[in-house]
Amino acid sequence: MAEPQFSCVDGAQLDTETAYRLLVGSVVPRPVAWITTIDTDGRVNAAPFSSYNYVATSPPMLAVNIALRPSDGAIKDTARNIALTREFVVNVATESTMELAHRSAEEYPPHVSEAEALGLELLPSRHVRAPRLAASPIHMECRLDQAVVLGRGVNTLYIGEVVAFHLSHEVFDGRRVDAEKLRPIARLGGPFYAGLGEIFHRPMLQRPPGGEGAAG
Numbered sequence: 554m555a556e557p558q559f560s561c562v563d564g565a566q567l568d569t570e571t572a573y574r575l576l577v578g579s580v581v582p583r584p585v586a587w588i589t590t591i592d593t594d595g596r597v598n599a600a601p602f603s604s605y606n607y608v609a610t611s612p613p614m615l616a617v618n619i620a621l622r623p624s625d626g627a628i629k630d631t632a633r634n635i636a637l638t639r640e641f642v643v644n645v646a647t648e649s650t651m652e653l654a655h656r657s658a659e660e661y662p663p664h665v666s667e668a669e670a671l672g673l674e675l676l677p678s679r680h681v682r683a684p685r686l687a688a689s690p691i692h693m694e695c696r697l698d699q700a701v702v703l704g705r706g707v708n709t710l711y712i713g714e715v716v717a718f719h720l721s722h723e724v725f726d727g728r729r730v731d732a733e734k735l736r737p738i739a740r741l742g743g744p745f746y747a748g749l750g751e752i753f754h755r756p757m758l759q760r761p762p763g764g765e766g767a768a769g
């Protein structure tokens with residue numbers, strides 16, 4: 554059988570554009586955090602971010618990487634608001650919110666609220682001033698723990714502690730979130746999103762916190 558052929562690309566000196574293209578094509582699928590923040594005048598900002606995941610469980614923590622704007626190198630509104638207020642809300646993006654979440658990525662000037670422009674219904678948060686998005690079935694209120702400037706400074710990782718989860722009973726039975734009911738979307742490389750696709754079941758081979766799904 555013919556040996557598979559590989560392209561080998563060195564990482565250290567890669568230009569940002571190529572690095573981005575290789576990363577977003579290779580690190581897939583990525584969950585989409587639809588993040589709400591407020592600015593110092595209380596204007597609500599909403600934008601999607603897929604360089605995102607949970608990073609700790611005690612206490613619960615999330616991290617999102619926000620880049621400088623490629624067009625002009627300016628700080629994005631979400632990043633500026635998180636740095637100023639030290640608060641944000643992650644709303645889980647789903648199939649039914651995909652269209653609005655996607656449109657909220659458009660470059661609106663800082664004084665324009667995406668929430669107003671797109672007619673997003675807002676719900677008050679419990680612990681932070683940034684509101685939640687009613688269209689999303691899961692909201693995580695976060696307080697900034699650390700902002701870590703990465704590499705040559707294009708990217709900053711915002712690590713937030715989840716101070717409250719809000720889980721719609723349509724997707725949460727009091728113990729577990731049902732992924733099939735949640736219907737999360739994922740970001741792929743380029744202009745592509747994906748849904749859940751086929752779900753595979755295998756027993757857990759090590760005991761996770763809480764013991765969910767453990768073998769035996």
Ligand SMILES: Cc1cc2nc3c(=O)[nH]c(=O)nc-3n(C[C@H](O)[C@H](O)[C@H](O)COP(=O)(O)O)c2cc1C
Nearest residue numbers: 600601602603604618619620629630631658659740
């Ligand atoms: C699905 C999706 C995922 C995105 N993920 C990121 C990301 O992880 N980091 C980032 O800096 N920008 C990401 N963007 C681009 C931002 O959403 C975009 O720059 C937006 O205008 C930022 O809005 P803001 O200036 O209101 O914060 C993503 C866009 C889309 C559509």
